[in-house]
Amino acid sequence: MEGNNSLAADLSGTDLSNLFPLIDRENVHGLNLAIPEQAKAVIKPWSEREDTTVYADSGVDDQIIIHVPFAQNVRVKSIILKLGRGEATPRHLRVYANYPNIIDFSDAENTKPHLNISLLEGETAVVEYPLKVAAFSSVHSLSLYFRESVGGELSRIYYLGFKGDVRTLRKEGTNKLEVPAADAADAPLVDRLAQKTGGQQTTAR
Known part of the structure:
Protein backbone atom coordinates (compact mmCIF):
# COMPACT_ATOMS: atom_id res chain seq x y z
CA MET A 1 0.00 0.00 0.00
CA GLU A 2 2.83 2.38 0.82
CA GLY A 3 4.29 1.82 -2.64
CA ASN A 4 0.98 2.69 -4.30
CA ASN A 5 0.60 5.81 -2.15
CA SER A 6 4.13 6.89 -3.03
CA LEU A 7 3.42 6.34 -6.71
CA ALA A 8 0.23 8.39 -6.48
CA ALA A 9 2.17 11.18 -4.81
CA ASP A 10 4.82 11.10 -7.52
CA LEU A 11 2.19 11.33 -10.26
CA SER A 12 -0.04 13.91 -8.59
CA GLY A 13 1.80 16.81 -10.17
CA THR A 14 1.95 15.49 -13.72
CA ASP A 15 -1.39 16.99 -14.73
CA LEU A 16 0.36 20.24 -15.66
CA SER A 17 2.67 18.40 -18.07
CA ASN A 18 0.10 15.87 -19.27
CA LEU A 19 0.06 15.86 -23.07
CA PHE A 20 -3.58 14.76 -23.36
CA PRO A 21 -4.76 18.13 -24.82
CA LEU A 22 -2.12 17.88 -27.57
CA ILE A 23 -3.06 14.40 -28.79
CA ASP A 24 -4.86 14.28 -32.14
CA ARG A 25 -7.43 11.80 -30.82
CA GLU A 26 -9.46 11.72 -34.03
CA ASN A 27 -6.50 10.14 -35.83
CA VAL A 28 -5.47 7.71 -33.09
CA HIS A 29 -5.79 4.15 -34.38
CA GLY A 30 -4.88 0.65 -33.32
CA LEU A 31 -4.14 -2.76 -34.81
CA ASN A 32 -5.47 -6.10 -33.57
CA LEU A 33 -8.06 -4.64 -31.23
CA ALA A 34 -11.29 -6.44 -30.42
CA ILE A 35 -13.05 -3.11 -31.11
CA PRO A 36 -11.02 -0.63 -33.23
CA GLU A 37 -12.50 2.44 -31.50
CA GLN A 38 -10.98 1.28 -28.22
CA ALA A 39 -7.63 2.77 -29.26
CA LYS A 40 -9.06 6.27 -28.74
CA ALA A 41 -11.06 5.26 -25.67
CA VAL A 42 -8.02 4.41 -23.52
CA ILE A 43 -6.50 7.86 -24.08
CA LYS A 44 -8.40 9.53 -21.27
CA PRO A 45 -8.13 12.76 -19.28
CA TRP A 46 -5.81 12.57 -16.29
CA SER A 47 -8.78 12.58 -13.91
CA GLU A 48 -9.98 9.27 -15.43
CA ARG A 49 -6.65 7.44 -15.28
CA GLU A 50 -7.87 4.91 -12.67
CA ASP A 51 -11.10 4.12 -14.53
CA THR A 52 -11.51 0.42 -15.38
CA THR A 53 -14.91 0.54 -17.10
CA VAL A 54 -13.37 1.52 -20.46
CA TYR A 55 -10.46 -0.47 -21.87
CA ALA A 56 -8.89 -1.91 -25.02
CA ASP A 57 -8.51 -5.65 -25.53
CA SER A 58 -6.37 -7.35 -28.15
CA GLY A 59 -8.08 -9.33 -30.89
CA VAL A 60 -6.79 -12.61 -32.32
CA ASP A 61 -3.71 -12.79 -30.05
CA ASP A 62 -1.92 -10.78 -27.36
CA GLN A 63 -0.29 -8.18 -29.63
CA ILE A 64 -1.50 -4.57 -29.94
CA ILE A 65 -0.18 -1.57 -31.84
CA ILE A 66 -1.54 1.88 -30.99
CA HIS A 67 -0.51 4.83 -33.14
CA VAL A 68 -0.77 8.24 -31.42
CA PRO A 69 -0.30 11.46 -33.45
CA PHE A 70 0.13 14.84 -31.78
CA ALA A 71 -1.32 18.16 -32.94
CA GLN A 72 2.18 19.70 -32.79
CA ASN A 73 5.72 18.64 -31.96
CA VAL A 74 6.20 17.70 -28.33
CA ARG A 75 8.98 16.47 -26.08
CA VAL A 76 7.82 13.23 -24.47
CA LYS A 77 9.38 12.56 -21.08
CA SER A 78 7.39 9.52 -20.00
CA ILE A 79 4.61 7.10 -20.90
CA ILE A 80 1.93 6.51 -18.28
CA LEU A 81 0.05 3.20 -18.32
CA LYS A 82 -2.62 1.30 -16.48
CA LEU A 83 -2.60 -2.24 -17.84
CA GLY A 84 -4.71 -5.36 -17.55
CA ARG A 85 -4.36 -7.58 -14.52
CA GLY A 86 -3.14 -11.14 -14.22
CA GLU A 87 -2.81 -12.97 -17.52
CA ALA A 88 -3.98 -9.89 -19.49
CA THR A 89 -0.84 -7.89 -18.62
CA PRO A 90 1.47 -7.31 -21.61
CA ARG A 91 5.09 -7.76 -20.56
CA HIS A 92 6.92 -5.83 -23.26
CA LEU A 93 6.46 -2.51 -25.06
CA ARG A 94 8.34 -1.24 -28.10
CA VAL A 95 8.19 2.53 -28.69
CA TYR A 96 8.71 4.10 -32.12
CA ALA A 97 8.90 7.88 -32.56
CA ASN A 98 7.83 9.59 -35.79
CA TYR A 99 7.08 6.38 -37.70
CA PRO A 100 3.53 7.04 -38.98
CA ASN A 101 3.96 4.41 -41.70
CA ILE A 102 4.15 1.42 -39.35
CA ILE A 103 0.97 -0.22 -40.60
CA ASP A 104 1.28 -3.85 -39.55
CA PHE A 105 3.11 -6.14 -37.18
CA SER A 106 5.73 -7.24 -39.71
CA ASP A 107 6.75 -3.58 -40.11
CA ALA A 108 7.01 -3.25 -36.34
CA GLU A 109 9.11 -6.42 -36.07
CA ASN A 110 11.47 -5.27 -38.83
CA THR A 111 11.88 -1.69 -37.57
CA LYS A 112 14.29 -0.97 -34.72
CA PRO A 113 12.39 0.73 -31.89
CA HIS A 114 13.69 3.84 -30.18
CA LEU A 115 13.08 2.12 -26.86
CA ASN A 116 12.26 -1.33 -25.47
CA ILE A 117 10.43 -1.31 -22.14
CA SER A 118 9.91 -4.28 -19.82
CA LEU A 119 6.51 -3.64 -18.25
CA LEU A 120 5.80 -4.31 -14.59
CA GLU A 121 3.81 -7.44 -13.84
CA GLY A 122 1.27 -7.62 -11.04
CA GLU A 123 0.93 -3.82 -10.79
CA THR A 124 -2.69 -2.63 -10.68
CA ALA A 125 -2.01 1.09 -10.23
CA VAL A 126 -1.02 3.65 -12.85
CA VAL A 127 2.71 3.37 -13.64
CA GLU A 128 4.98 6.00 -15.20
CA TYR A 129 7.80 4.80 -17.47
CA PRO A 130 10.48 7.49 -18.06
CA LEU A 131 11.85 7.86 -21.60
CA LYS A 132 15.25 8.86 -22.91
CA VAL A 133 14.44 12.50 -23.55
CA ALA A 134 17.07 12.91 -26.28
CA ALA A 135 15.37 10.29 -28.46
CA PHE A 136 11.93 11.80 -27.88
CA SER A 137 12.77 15.51 -27.91
CA SER A 138 10.76 16.40 -31.03
CA VAL A 139 7.89 13.99 -31.57
CA HIS A 140 4.89 14.32 -33.86
CA SER A 141 3.72 10.72 -33.46
CA LEU A 142 4.36 7.62 -31.36
CA SER A 143 3.67 4.01 -32.26
CA LEU A 144 3.37 1.67 -29.27
CA TYR A 145 3.72 -2.07 -29.78
CA PHE A 146 2.48 -4.10 -26.78
CA ARG A 147 3.26 -7.82 -26.81
CA GLU A 148 3.87 -11.03 -24.87
CA SER A 149 1.13 -10.96 -22.27
CA VAL A 150 1.47 -13.08 -19.14
CA GLY A 151 -1.20 -15.51 -20.34
CA GLY A 152 -0.10 -15.42 -23.97
CA GLU A 153 -3.61 -14.92 -25.38
CA LEU A 154 -5.00 -11.49 -24.41
CA SER A 155 -3.57 -8.04 -23.64
CA ARG A 156 -5.64 -5.30 -21.99
CA ILE A 157 -4.99 -1.57 -21.63
CA TYR A 158 -7.05 0.68 -19.34
CA TYR A 159 -5.17 3.95 -19.65
CA LEU A 160 -2.53 5.40 -21.97
CA GLY A 161 -1.08 8.85 -21.34
CA PHE A 162 2.06 10.90 -21.85
CA LYS A 163 4.02 13.45 -19.86
CA GLY A 164 6.15 16.13 -21.49
CA ASP A 165 6.04 19.63 -22.91
CA VAL A 166 5.46 21.55 -26.12
CA ARG A 167 8.24 22.20 -28.63
CA THR A 168 7.32 25.63 -30.00
CA LEU A 169 10.56 27.62 -29.74
Missing part, protein backbone atom coordinates in the same frame (compact mmCIF):
# COMPACT_ATOMS: atom_id res chain seq x y z
CA ARG A 170 11.66 26.94 -33.31
CA LYS A 171 8.27 27.79 -34.74
CA GLU A 172 8.09 31.03 -32.77
CA GLY A 173 11.58 31.97 -33.90
CA THR A 174 10.66 31.34 -37.52
CA ASN A 175 7.54 33.45 -37.22
CA LYS A 176 9.49 36.33 -35.73
CA LEU A 177 11.91 36.27 -38.63
CA GLU A 178 9.09 36.25 -41.15
CA VAL A 179 7.19 39.21 -39.68
CA PRO A 180 9.52 41.97 -41.01
CA ALA A 181 9.47 40.44 -44.50
CA ALA A 182 5.69 40.60 -44.50
CA ASP A 183 5.76 44.34 -43.72
CA ALA A 184 4.97 46.47 -46.78
CA ALA A 185 7.83 48.89 -46.07
CA ASP A 186 10.37 46.08 -46.18
CA ALA A 187 8.95 44.31 -49.22
CA PRO A 188 10.96 46.28 -51.84
CA LEU A 189 14.21 45.51 -50.02
CA VAL A 190 13.34 41.83 -49.94
CA ASP A 191 12.50 41.94 -53.65
CA ARG A 192 15.81 43.62 -54.48
CA LEU A 193 17.74 41.05 -52.47
CA ALA A 194 15.90 38.24 -54.22
CA GLN A 195 16.63 39.74 -57.64
CA LYS A 196 20.28 40.25 -56.75
CA THR A 197 20.59 36.68 -55.53
CA GLY A 198 18.88 35.39 -58.64
CA GLY A 199 21.19 37.43 -60.84
CA GLN A 200 24.27 36.05 -59.10
CA GLN A 201 23.06 32.50 -59.57
CA THR A 202 22.44 33.13 -63.27
CA THR A 203 25.89 34.67 -63.73
CA ALA A 204 27.55 31.77 -61.94
CA ARG A 205 25.97 29.31 -64.33
